Amino acid sequence: MAAKGWIEVSDTYCKGCELCISACPQDVIELNMSHLTPKGYHPAHTFKDGCTGCAICAVVCPDAAITVYREVTKVNTPVTA
Amino acid sequence: MPKELWKGNEAIAEAAVRAGLEAYFGYPITPQTEVLEYLSRRMPELGRAFVQAESELGAVNMVYGAACTGVRVMSSSSSPGVSLMMEGLSYIAGTEVPAVLINVMRGGPGLGNIAPAQSDYNQAVHGGGHGDYPRIVLAPASVQEAIDLTVLSFDLAEKYRMICMLILDGAIGQMMEPAEMPEMKPVNRKDFGWATNGTMGKRDRRLLTSIYLNPLDEEQTNLRLLTRWKQVQTHEVRYKEYFIDDAEIVIVGFGTAGRVALSAVRTAREQGIKVGLLRPITVSPFPIERLDQLTGQARAFLVTEMNTGQMLDDVQLAVHGRVPVEFYGRPGGVVPFPDEILNEIKRIASAPATAHTDARDAWLTRMTAQA
């Protein structure tokens, strides 16, 4: 079963260029036409389930606007301080 | 230190080394090349940076880069090469980093010739790169003075975060004279609060740039540069006077022209003419106040230069039409003989021009009449 992931797109940095949308292998990103960033762009967001946390969107993002997370499926050894 | 026989260009190079020069970037051009040649062996010997750049453009921008790290850095060139460096000088000025540049001037405009000239006075003092920026300009008249002013130039550049130029003509660069070198100073990297030398994890990042996209910021930068320049004008004016106490005719000449004028002044004094010499050492800042004072005593000024009257304008501004100002120049790489200046002194002593005479026009008329 595919890993489950999610992304956060920063309103500060996203310029709505759509490169992440075209690169996303799962086709789960689109521009959020009901939201404007402070600079006046429609930012990217995931509009349906299916994100695997593969981070390809972040790799192509020219504005380092995307933070990528992936659900931890295995129980990792806790990191000790 | 005992006196040794030093060639002007090599003396400047060694003086810079002893003042703590950490990096030199240059390009060959006559009559300055010995500075480059000397440092090409001296700097590596001391483990310091030397690069023969691909052009004066390259050289001045290497200077710019090194200057941003806060080390003592210098370049040298001659007139056409210095023209190429003007871009970099403007950036260095706009970034407010210290740098030293030696211009061993030659005949111009264009390719000109390789004979001694002073025709880059305006470029150095008033013009050059784009934008509104002041710079300190020193004009030595002997090998010893070239040594002393080279050392001083690093201190002034650092103190005021400003370009300090030495302008000397090819004669001083090429001549050999007995001179005393200063002691070798250890390289002392100061911890300037502005230098971009890597944060090394100890401070916030720094940025050095000459770009101020907001005109209001650029305006503040211009005002800051001018305010700093006022300090320079107050504290750093330097000149030398000879036979000035009772002088009725005051000659103003810098560098070699001033030196030749001194010979003429001595002879004129022997003949009973009350003439003296004011030799500006800082042509920027210019000794305006001193000239202003001398208008109370002199009945005529004679400006002697190896150009067509560039410092003449500054003298006229200081004298303000109160006393006649006359001019004698030899442009194009010609060095005047003392006799020529003596003749001018005698002419002025017997029949001075009026304050309304245009000094440059009158000189041009005399020059073309001779030819």
Next chain:
Amino acid sequence: MTTPANNLVYERPEAFTDMPTHYCPGCTHGVAHRLVAEVLEEMNIMDKAIGVAPVGCAVFAYNYFDIDFVEAPHGRAPAMATGVKRVLPDRVVFTYQGDGDLASIGMGEIVHAAARGENLTVIFINNANFGMTGGQMAPTTLPGMKTSSSQSGRDVETQGYPIKVSEMLSTLEGVGYCVRRSLHDPKNIRLAKKAIRTAFETQVRGLGFSMVELLSTCPTNWGMTPVNSLKFVEEHMIPAYPLGDYKISEAIKQIKI
């Protein structure tokens, strides 16, 4: 949604400041910046890094990296970087230059910095035009390509031929590492990052001049969407500027990343 740290796959590099870039939406300058930032961070060399910004669209590059920066006159970044590096040889000095800056006005400076084998890293952005001034013809503009100063398309008879910088510089003995990569898709972006890493590793090891040429987009001046601009790189730029390793010295080939 809880986001424990070990869920994190990717976040904005620490080598970046908080400032959003001024680049147009979809411009791959931003990708190149990000790769440089990631490499500086991964190599833990931010403290020692000194960047040299160019004149062109990347003139404000210094606003985005949390490291020391200087700003060079147009084309002179390699000379300025030479000045910095020669007095601070233990620092990591890099220039970031566009094709107008590096291949037009700065051709003298880049060739001689490379020929001297200056131990510098150059990130060279080739987007086939002068971006900042509004898309004029650059030395890298493709034959027939329309720009605001070659409005009927670059006519090679009167406007000359594109300059292939990586091919040219790779002929110089002083060059240790010289490669061309592209930023048009995820795979190539990853390869570009690896090249940038190798270039900085080259410098850290003192193995000579290193340059990574990056084929990049200029959607605004090309008059294309960002996505179509990537296709233009793939279909038109890469055939004219083949990707590849133009020079990798034997010592650099041994570097394992």
